[in-house]
Amino acid sequence: MSNRAIDAKGLVKRYGSTIAVAGVDLAVNAGEVVGLLGPNGAGKTTTILMLLGLTEPSEGSVRILGKDPLRQPLEVKQEVGYLPDAVGFYETMTGRENLAYTARLAGMPQDLVRERIGAALDKVRLSGVADRRVATYSRGMRQRLGLAELLMRNCRVAILDEPTSGLDPQSTQELLGLIQSLSQHGMTILLASHMLNVVQSICHRIALFNEGKIGFIGTIEELADRIGGGAFVIDVEAEGVDLSGLSARTDGVKSVVPGRRGHWLVEANRDVRPELARLVVEGGGALKNLDLRRAQLDQAYNRYFAEAGHDA
Numbered sequence: 001m002s003n004r005a006i007d008a009k010g011l012v013k014r015y016g017s018t019i020a021v022a023g024v025d026l027a028v029n030a031g032e033v034v035g036l037l038g039p040n041g042a043g044k045t046t047t048i049l050m051l052l053g054l055t056e057p058s059e060g061s062v063r064i065l066g067k068d069p070l071r072q073p074l075e076v077k078q079e080v081g082y083l084p085d086a087v088g089f090y091e092t093m094t095g096r097e098n099l100a101y102t103a104r105l106a107g108m109p110q111d112l113v114r115e116r117i118g119a120a121l122d123k124v125r126l127s128g129v130a131d132r133r134v135a136t137y138s139r140g141m142r143q144r145l146g147l148a149e150l151l152m153r154n155c156r157v158a159i160l161d162e163p164t165s166g167l168d169p170q171s172t173q174e175l176l177g178l179i180q181s182l183s184q185h186g187m188t189i190l191l192a193s194h195m196l197n198v199v200q201s202i203c204h205r206i207a208l209f210n211e212g213k214i215g216f217i218g219t220i221e222e223l224a225d226r227i228g229g230g231a232f233v234i235d236v237e238a239e240g241v242d243l244s245g246l247s248a249r250t251d252g253v254k255s256v257v258p259g260r261r262g263h264w265l266v267e268a269n270r271d272v273r274p275e276l277a278r279l280v281v282e283g284g285g286a287l288k289n290l291d292l293r294r295a296q297l298d299q300a301y302n303r304y305f306a307e308a309g310h311d312a
């Protein structure tokens with residue numbers, strides 16, 4: 001078998017006359033982090049529920065780690081973790097007791113459990129509060145306990161639905177760092193979120209859902225390229241030269257927009273810094289700075305949905 005962790009083909013979900021998902025193909029390789037994005041009602045959650053086997057597709061098929069979540073629900077549950085928007089824990093039990101309870105339900109060998117729980121709590125930095133009741137936990141602590149559960153269960157695939165919503169900036173960064181380290185240890189992660197900066201910071205690829213379908217899947221650079229912008233955005237600071245005229249002659253440049261005084265924002269489909277530097281000098285100007293930035297997901301996302309005829 002290939003290293004494909006998730007393979008969904010032709011997924012359709014109808015609720016009466018409503019078509020929630022209208023034909024989704026999604027292939028995710030082991031160790032990838034893929035962001036699921038799109039306006040409210042575009043079909044992300046319904047797709048996730050079908051991937052997990054929590055709702056039956058009207059059409060199409062799903063394989064997670066080679067298994068069918070409808071026919072082999074127990075095997076899939078063992079290896080696939082789901083972190084919903086608000087993770088449900090038993091409020092009157094401590095963090096450690098909650099994990100022990102889940103471990104018992106999952107039938108994990110008792111001799112392993114104590115050690116695994118300790119290691120998972122350490123990893124998410126909850127060891128200090130592990131023996132406090134969950135009722136006293138903040139939202140960020142609950143989300144981290146959710147990740148500890150996935151770690152304890154040794155999940156190979158994690159599906160996270162808005163994991164950072166309602167978290168303050170510091171807790172968001174902390175959770176993102178943890179998610180990234182899970183991926184570095186080989187976990188495959190699907191992350192549905194409306195927070196574009198969160199998605200940009202940790203996802204290798206993004207899938208844009210639009211009216212029940214995936215309209216685009218690829219890297220942010222590929223999205224920027226697709227919508228006619230450039231994957232490379234270069235902030236040029238120069239004096240004594242008008243770059244808007246000069247750079248139109250450079251192969252690969254998509255647009256040049258004057259920025260604040262003495263600055264131009266150049267969008268290109270490759271790194272054109274050497275040519276820009278040469279053009280400034282040949283034009284008799286003085287080059288002060290060239291700053292290469294990654295294409296921004298929020299700009300590309302908004303342009304994509306504006307073109308698709310939707311408010312993003």
Ligand SMILES: Nc1ncnc2c1ncn2[C@@H]1O[C@H](COP(=O)(O)OP(=O)(O)OP(=O)(O)O)[C@@H](O)[C@H]1O
Nearest residue numbers: 015018019020038039040041042043044045046047
């Ligand atoms: N159980 C259901 N019964 C009827 N319609 C449903 C049901 N679940 C979802 N839908 C409809 O299916 C469509 C897709 O919903 P879904 O929740 O998958 O979107 P989403 O992309 O996850 O949205 P959000 O960003 O708001 O979470 C919506 O029109 C929704 O109203």
